[in-house]
Amino acid sequence: MVHPGQLLKENKLYAGKELGQNFLANPGTARMIVEKTGISEQTRVMEIGSGLGALTIPIARIASHVTAVEKDSRLIPLLQKALETEALENVTVINQDVLTLDINALAKDKKLVVIGNLPYNISSQILFRLVEERHCIEEAFLMFQKELANRIIAPPGGRAYSRLSAVVQYAAAVHFVATIGPASFFPRPEVDSTILNFKFYKTRSFNQEQEKMLFDVIKAAFSKRRKSLKNAMVGGGEFDFKKDFVVQALELAGIDDTRRAETLTVEEFKALTRAVWETS
């Protein structure tokens, strides 16, 4: 593996902050990450943000097929050249923003395993999108800035528990995989990175419409997180909840209306959504 700093310099390119470009510069770390995913020759992978191929190449040596999604068109020829050098023919490179990609169309009849060293500036957006598209995803292994990873896995009751934690924990069992220090990247980030594994639940508690309501209830509840639920939820979501309605729904769900969003478990958010559903 040519060091990304050298490769970029030779091609008169630079790592773009706006695209969250911190490339893996340590092949041992890349191999370790791929080993931890447990992919096999039967696995179809979608990789988010392939960059110069640090993960794409070790993934493609194992998986049956890899769709490598990369937004930065400057990197595509370098990625394709690296794949050619390695004689890897099971990779489809797509030069597109992953946020607008039709993930369902990639899955065909077999669910995907999603892997990515994510651009840190849109990591949350990507995760929300994967939750929306999870019917075609088996599991995901994603690298985040450590602080964001801690928020994703945070249990209720503390300041780290957020809208993202509640939505993700509703949709998947989330496990810590590894922490990677700044020295493994070029350019070096200022903070540690954490890899998390998301195993999406196969059974669903809600249909699509109810799920939309659940996500809106969570959004509204966290919209003013220092306030009690009865005040926070008013006007905080798309559904434009009114105060009397919120108080009634909280009562029906058996939730004290002076509690704050960060104290509610996912099960309580589900109960509240059922109550909202019945009340409306």
Ligand code: SAM
């Ligand atoms: N996988 C490579 C590695 O580990 O060395 C690169 C990881 S780097 C942290 C994130 C990559 O995501 C960059 O190559 C960047 O250009 C790409 N990227 C940024 N925004 C993207 C988007 N919206 N869709 C797809 N790729 C994106």
